[in-house]
Amino acid sequence: MSAVVKLHDIHKSFGTVEVLKGVSFEIDRGEVVAIIGRSGSGKSTALRCINRLETIQSGTLEVCGHRLDQPTLDLRALRQDVGMVFQSYNLFPHLTVEQNITLAPRRVKRLPNSQARALAQASLERVGLAEKIDCYPEQLSGGQQQRVAIARSLAMQPKVMLFDEVTSALDPQLTGEVLRVMETLAQGGMTMAVVTHEMTFARRVADRVIFMHQGRVWETGPGEMLENPQTPELQAFLSNGL
Amino acid sequence: MGGSFTINHFLYLLQGVGWTIVLSALAFALGGVAGFGVMLLRTARSALLRRISFLYVQLIQGTPLLILLFVVYFGLGVVGIELPPLLAAGVSLMVYCSAFLGEIWRGCVESVPRTQWEASEGLALTRWQTLVDVILPQAARIATPPTVGFLVQVLKSTSLASVVGFVELTRAAQVVNNSLFTPFLVFGIAGVLYFALCYPLSRWSRSLERKLNVGRRQAA
Amino acid sequence: MKYTFDFASLQEYWPEFLRGALMTLEMTAIATVLGMVIGVLCAIGRRGKRPWLAALCGAYVEVVRNTPYLIQIFFIFFGLASAGLKLPIFAAAILTMVFNVGAYTAEIVRAGMDTIHPGQIEAAEALGLSVPQIYWDVILRPSLERVYPSLTGQFVLMMLSSSVTSQISAEELTGVANSVQSESFRSFETFIVVAVLYFLMAMLLKFAFFLVGQAMFPRRRRLGTPL
Ligand SMILES: Nc1ncnc2c1ncn2[C@@H]1O[C@H](COP(=O)(O)OP(=O)(O)OP(=O)(O)O)[C@@H](O)[C@H]1O
Ligand SMILES: [Mg+2]
Numbered sequence: 098m099s100a101v102v103k104l105h106d107i108h109k110s111f112g113t114v115e116v117l118k119g120v121s122f123e124i125d126r127g128e129v130v131a132i133i134g135r136s137g138s139g140k141s142t143a144l145r146c147i148n149r150l151e152t153i154q155s156g157t158l159e160v161c162g163h164r165l166d167q168p169t170l171d172l173r174a175l176r177q178d179v180g181m182v183f184q185s186y187n188l189f190p191h192l193t194v195e196q197n198i199t200l201a202p203r204r205v206k207r208l209p210n211s212q213a214r215a216l217a218q219a220s221l222e223r224v225g226l227a228e229k230i231d232c233y234p235e236q237l238s239g240g241q242q243q244r245v246a247i248a249r250s251l252a253m254q255p256k257v258m259l260f261d262e263v264t265s266a267l268d269p270q271l272t273g274e275v276l277r278v279m280e281t282l283a284q285g286g287m288t289m290a291v292v293t294h295e296m297t298f299a300r301r302v303a304d305r306v307i308f309m310h311q312g313r314v315w316e317t318g319p320g321e322m323l324e325n326p327q328t329p330e331l332q333a334f335l336s337n338g339l
Numbered sequence: 340m341g342g343s344f345t346i347n348h349f350l351y352l353l354q355g356v357g358w359t360i361v362l363s364a365l366a367f368a369l370g371g372v373a374g375f376g377v378m379l380l381r382t383a384r385s386a387l388l389r390r391i392s393f394l395y396v397q398l399i400q401g402t403p404l405l406i407l408l409f410v411v412y413f414g415l416g417v418v419g420i421e422l423p424p425l426l427a428a429g430v431s432l433m434v435y436c437s438a439f440l441g442e443i444w445r446g447c448v449e450s451v452p453r454t455q456w457e458a459s460e461g462l463a464l465t466r467w468q469t470l471v472d473v474i475l476p477q478a479a480r481i482a483t484p485p486t487v488g489f490l491v492q493v494l495k496s497t498s499l500a501s502v503v504g505f506v507e508l509t510r511a512a513q514v515v516n517n518s519l520f521t522p523f524l525v526f527g528i529a530g531v532l533y534f535a536l537c538y539p540l541s542r543w544s545r546s547l548e549r550k551l552n553v554g555r556r557q558a559a
Numbered sequence: 560m561k562y563t564f565d566f567a568s569l570q571e572y573w574p575e576f577l578r579g580a581l582m583t584l585e586m587t588a589i590a591t592v593l594g595m596v597i598g599v600l601c602a603i604g605r606r607g608k609r610p611w612l613a614a615l616c617g618a619y620v621e622v623v624r625n626t627p628y629l630i631q632i633f634f635i636f637f638g639l640a641s642a643g644l645k646l647p648i649f650a651a652a653i654l655t656m657v658f659n660v661g662a663y664t665a666e667i668v669r670a671g672m673d674t675i676h677p678g679q680i681e682a683a684e685a686l687g688l689s690v691p692q693i694y695w696d697v698i699l700r701p702s703l704e705r706v707y708p709s710l711t712g713q714f715v716l717m718m719l720s721s722s723v724t725s726q727i728s729a730e731e732l733t734g735v736a737n738s739v740q741s742e743s744f745r746s747f748e749t750f751i752v753v754a755v756l757y758f759l760m761a762m763l764l765k766f767a768f769f770l771v772g773q774a775m776f777p778r779r780r781r782l783g784t785p786l
Contacts, residue, residue, distance in 0.1 A: 191776070191778050509627065530631075
């Protein structure tokens with residue numbers, strides 16, 4: 098087993114506020130890691146460090162062979178290897194579903210226009226939305242938009258995918274369809290880091306769960322650890338019904 | 340020819356500033372009254388009045404102010420009314436302002452929710468009472484920032500009065516430049532003077548708008 | 560004091576009017592394109608990370624928006640001439656138009672850019688797009704779509720205010736009108752005709768911008784909803 102994401106002793110501050118206080122964890126190839134924790138515990142920040150949406154102050158960080166703590170980092174190569182899906186979908190409202198999906202492949206990977214539609218079609222099939230290829234985002238439900246966002250990410254053929262509370266903005270009846278897509282991806286061998294409040298999903302799908310608390314990795318273990326928390330903080334977090 | 344820019348030149352320009360302000364005030368006052376009328380017509384119950392006033396606004400907004408000025412200047416001349424340049428400029432600016440202010444204010448009046456009209460009707464207020472006591476006070480708040488902003492537009496527009504020989508700031512600057520031939524200096528100073536008049540108004544308009552937006556967001 | 564209108568005596572000047580109108584349209588077309596370029600660059604500069612550039616762009620916008628166009632024309636045209644740079648009148652007129660409308664464009668485009676949610680830019684970054692690509696595909700295109708009505712309104716206003724370039728003897732429609740009225744002694748009629756011509760040109764321009772918008776923004780055409 099080789100780790101594709103390696104964080105070691107990561108420190109990150111916003112101004113004078115230290116948000117990550119020495120975070121270390123690794124994600125192996127094909128592994129699905131769920132990151133849970135209270136609001137403000139630094140989950141999003143840790144995730145965003147992995148694809149350099151945030152820069153770190155100290156520590157070593159390696160993702161798919163890219164050293165993020167080195168000045169020689171090839172940012173665009175890193176971004177091609179790491180896909181990210183956001184809580185607020187962030188689809189481009191002025192582009193059709195097809196254009197949303199093929200924008201980055203066309204611009205970054207110089208995909209010929211003649212192959213764009215086929216790529217969009219293939220990506221959409223993986224999220225079960227092939228018939229929506231010519232729609233604009235505003236014509237889709239929240240769950241559908243989020244699935245398109247996943248398809249958009251997939252079209253770049255990333256080696257790792259990051260999910261930041263991707264179902265939090267959705268009505269309960271729409272979260273299911275998104276979670277199912279993510280589960281299929283996990284079964285297909287995708288390496289995934291998933292920040293989530295869906296405990297059943299974490300337990301069932303994740304190979305490993307990381308509980309973050311106050312900017313640190315507080316407790317980590319397989320999914321069953323959620324039934325048998327070791328630290329009082331995780332106990333409190335789980336019993337609060339979050 | 341020649342000579343250098345002296346305090347007398349500057350005083351002459353300042354006098355021009357005075358006339359620019361007078362003309363702006365005149366245009367804004369007359370245009371405000373006429374614009375209020377345009378606003379009434381644009382929101383009238385009769386479709387015919389609405390259509391006529393719409394055409395008026397389109398026509399004025401689709402014609403350069405300079406052409407409007409010439410039409411008024413020469414038009415009144417040929418029917419035998421010899422207007423002094425101040426009045427000719429004042430009248431054309433009034434027409435110009437009436438169309439723009441009328442349209443700005445119409446937008447503000449129409450942004451007051453329809454339910455306010457209906458509620459007042461329920462209280463047996465007449466249309467005029469509703470307008471004066473219910474609608475206008477609410478519309479006025481929204482109307483202030485764009486109206487102040489339009490004042491900047493008026494101030495700048497008065498420079499065109501120089502074309503019919505009215506000696507406001509721009510004309511004064513031309514006169515000075517014609518004797519000194521230092522256009523960068525003279526028109527630069529005139530520009531600074533205009534800026535000193537307009538910029539505070541622009542800032543004021545923007546800060547009024549910000550306050551209004553903050554108030555609205557809190558209410559929402 | 561009865562006045563009899565005499566539009567008939569203006570008939571022989573039709574070719575003149577037409578030439579003037581075409582020149583006005585030509586100046587407007589050139590100034591629209593160049594003004595767009597200046598305005599977009601200036602809007603980007605104002606949002607950028609270099610404080611001196613942002614300040615410079617901001618100052619340009621404020622100076623232009625708070626001084627009369629006529630003063631700008633005199634400053635540029637006579638100023639450059641006094642400095643020994645004698646531009647052809649046509650070029651000088653367009654220069655002043657671009658200088659003027661660029662600032663208004665910058666302000667409108669910037670307002671459009673401010674409505675782009677930061678999440679849009681993050682999503683584009685996460686997809687590996689470069690900064691210029693992000694500006695073009697994710698910031699500029701939807702911004703322009705959003706502010707298109709005010710933007711084109713501004714260009715129509717510019718077409719109308721280009722009449723002021725007649726003051727430096729540009730041979731556009733108003734310039735033509737000035738010479739026609741002094742030849743024909745029919746000032747009133749001349750300016751009424753010209754007013755109507757400007758009005759028609761404003762309508763034409765609005766329609767042209769509508770068609771361009773339909774072609775440029777397929778989303779608007781299909782859904783009709785504002786972005
Ligand atoms: N750009 C920023 N500037 C300043 N402070 C920030 C910024 N982003 C996050 N923070 C702060 O960092 C801390 C951790 O934020 P983070 O978003 O990582 O938490 P989280 O665990 O994802 O919480 P949530 O569950 O609410 O998403 C918070 O206290 C937050 O206020
Ligand atoms: Mg978060």
